[in-house]
Structure formats: structure tokens, C-alpha cells
Amino acid sequence: MTSDAAITVRDLRKSYGAIEAVRGVDLEIARGEVYALLGPNGAGKTTAVEILEGHRERDGGEVSVLGHDPARREHAFRERIGIVLQTTGVEPYLKVAEAIEQYRGYYPHPRPLDEIIELVGLSGQRDQRVRKLSGGQQRRLDVAIALAGDPELLFLDEPTTGFDPAARRQAWDMVRNLRSSGATVLLTTHYMDEAEHLADRVGVIVNGAIVAEGSPAELMALSAAATVSFRLPEGHAAILDGIEGVRGDGHGGYELRADSPTELLHELTSRALAAGSELDELRVERPTLEDVYLGLTSGADREADTEARP
């Protein structure tokens, strides 16, 4: 266990009856890091995070969060963390500033009220009743309340689920602001682009286990292949003779995957030049995190299906 780790988890396990929701998760999150736990619904990410928050008891494994075992529900532990749950709940008849002030009172060293309101972008709604806030504003109030105690570690459970694109962008800006203030953030999401934009590192969780982990760039490198696509005029297909793996669409469009696209492009372009052909619409595309994610999760789903069969 390294001293600069905010969260260390070894072989975390949790079952609900016969269903194994979390089956052997290992995690190591450094202080100041923004870590995204990415996975489809029902993958076990909320269960895992609730155990780290101290909301749920684990069946097995070692967990250290800021040096505390969350299962012991220590007062000192709660003073150092902030939690944004999926199910929101603030007294609907309080004003925004009152609600944040209520929670600030629970902590020994609260963050200044104005600073919090500014950070989450609710300056214009300060004196508005909680029940009159829009969905996106309520979510920002959730974050504001989680920040009330100036936490060293913030849990964000699906912070932008159900948001329109503009509200998501605002929420992302907010998380970036948090990171620049030095807090460690553990967020769960099922949006690839969210993980890609916000996280230093991403763990992909499927069926209760982490199937891949790394920076967004590292994850993309997992599927090294690039896709090269182009069009050839009719009758020029002969230049492709001897190149393996070419898929044609029958209308002059061609696509092939390459682990080393430089070499392939060199081969293609020199052949085209020699034959006087033009490679129309020539494109080289790197996989997106979404492609990697879909590859990882669909594989795991198949595995789960096989397991489920008697």
C-alpha cells in the first residue's frame, strides 16, 4: 500500500443472494487523480463505489480509503470525503444557499459558501428554492453539498446521467475545476466520452470485475489496429492484388485494418502512383475509446451469457 494512494482495493467482493455483483476488484487511485469507473448498467460500479463510501458492507477483500476502512463508518472518515449519489435528495423547500449552509455545519473545516456556489455555477440560483431548480441545477447542488466539507476525496456516481449536451459540458467544466483544486475524484459513468474527457485513468468494469485499466490513450492502444479506407475508380482494383484483408463494399469503397498503418499507406500510395490511380477519400482512423469499450463489454457479455447457461 503506497502512502500517496487515496484508495487501495484488493480483491473486493460483494454478492446479493446468488448474484455476484462485485467479483474481485483491485483498484489503486493516487491522490489528486481523477479516476473513472466505466461500465454498462448493472456492471457493479455503483455497488463498488457504495462500499468505498461506507454506504454498503463488503463480503470480502481489503479496502483502504484515505487510510480508513469505510466499513467502520468512522466520523473522521466522513469528514474527509464528499459523496454525490445517484438518487438526489435535498429538502425541497430550502433555498440553495441554505441547503449548502446546512451541510457546511457538519464539517470541522468547511469550504467557504461563496466559493462553493461559484465553483458549481449556481450563483444565479443562490436564493432559489431547491424544488424550483432544473435537473442539471439540482445535480450541481448535489456536488455543492458534497463539497461543503472541503473533501480530500469526492465520489461522483454518474454525475451527468440524463443531462442534455449543454448541461453535460457544464458539469465537465465543473469537474475540471475540482481537479485543479487538488481533490481526488472517483467517478462512475457509462459514457465513454465522459471518461475520456475527465479522467486521468479509466477502469472498465463489466460483470463485477475490471477488464481493462489505463489512461484513455492507453486503453485506445489496446486495440492497436487503425482503419484505412479509400475509394478507387472502376477498373483500378488490380492495384490491391496481393494485399491481405481488403474488404470492398462492391461500389468502389475499400477498407482494411492495419497494425502498422505507415507501412500500409506507403505500399498503397506507391502502387496507386505507379498505376496512376487516385485513392479518393483516403482516411486513416484510430479507434475511439468507445470502440475499445464496446469490444471489451460485448466480449464480457458473451462470457456472462455462457456462464448463465446451466
Next chain:
Amino acid sequence: MTGARLLLRQLRYERLAFMRNPAAAFFTFFFPLIFLVIFNLIFGNEPIQLEGGETNTSTFYIPAIAAFSVINACYTGLAMSISFAREQGQLQRIAGTPLPKGSYLGAKILFMTVIGMLLVVVVTAFGLVFYSVDVPSGTLPAFLLSLVVGAAAFAALGLATTAFIPNAEAAPAVVNAIILPLLFISDVFIPLRDGAPIWLGLAGDVFPVKHLSIALQSAFDPFEQGSGLRLENLAVIAAWGIAGAIVAVRRFRWEPSR
């Protein structure tokens, strides 16, 4: 002491939330008054002879409605308010903060107790002004003590009941299904007729509602010569309260059902 300080601070937010919803606040206070008025319309406010002198039937209604007021705030009101707060995720959010859980629940209980007491004051004052109710003075300590014991016990039972309420939509149904029949068999709204089945009366004796009604009646009797204190009834109420507290401690849930 920090827990107590946080409890008092928490009261401020309970009060704010209550007062910001004027319709709910108004009807909370209006509700017991409706009963007082209806009783007078249905049964009249006849002079009645009692051992020791003459009074009117309204003087009988007041302690019954006082019992109803305390139960309405501390049992029904508390159980519903907690069920709604739990459904909205408010309880789970609180559970994730350093606020001691006792301070949070204590503030809710204390606030509802204060509301219950205010209801009793309002009902009594209304009876005094409009129905010439005789308000006893010598038995006032017994009356107040009975109210406090009742408030505490019914709050504990209210907390215990929330453990059996699956979600907010079910809260009114569950709470009313428990408390309304009890109010009817406990001589609060109407006395049991002479020919009523014996088991019905016995059922009333088992549960705490009738005991609170009796304790308050005794302490509101204008011709009561002693303290008016009914320790045996208060003991039954307290026993129920302790049982409720034990169930509440063991079964109380902070997470909404999903």
C-alpha cells in the same frame, strides 16, 4: 455535547422547511380543530353532570383531541416525513456526512413534538374561546407530563413503523391503516357502545392510544382532586415507546428502496 448542538442547529432547518410549505403547515394546525368543531356539531356541547360538579362535553373532547394531535404529529407526521425524506435520498445523503444520526433524527422528533404541543395549545385555546371549556390548573403538570411521554413514545413507534414502509407512496396507506382503527377502538373519537364485542375493548387496552387518551382525560378533569397523574397508563405508553425504540434502532433504514 456536539451532538446536542448539532441537533439544535438541525431544528432550524426543520422549522424552515415546515414554514416554507404554508399549505401543509396550515392544515397541520387546522386538522385537529376540524375534529373539535365536528364533534360539537354532531354531539352538541351539552352540560353534563360529573362527580363533583357540572361541565360541558367539549371539556371531554379537548383531551381526546389533544391525544389525537400528539399522535398525528409524532406518529403519523414523523413516519410520513421520514418515509418521504428516505425516498428522496435525503437520509442516505445525511448518512454519508459526519452529522451524528441521532442529531438528525432527534431534531425531527423534537420538532414534531413541538408541533404536537402547539396543536394542543391551539385546540385548547379554541375550546376556551368558542366552547367554554373548563381548563384545569391543578392537574396541568400531569397533563403536560402525559403529553411528553405520549410524544416520545409515539415518535419512537413512528420511527419503528418506517422500517415497514416500503416506499413513500405506501407511507400514508400503511400509517393510516395502523392508526385510524386504533383511534376508533380507543375511545378517542367515539366511545365504544355498551354492546361492542369484548375483544374490541381488550384490543384497545393493549395498544397505547387508549392509555394516552385516558391519561389526558384524567389530567383534564376539572373535578379531579389529586394530581390527575395516571402512572399505570403512562407506564403502558412508555413500554410501547421502548419497544418501538428497540425496533427502530435495529430495523431503521437510511437507504431508499430501489
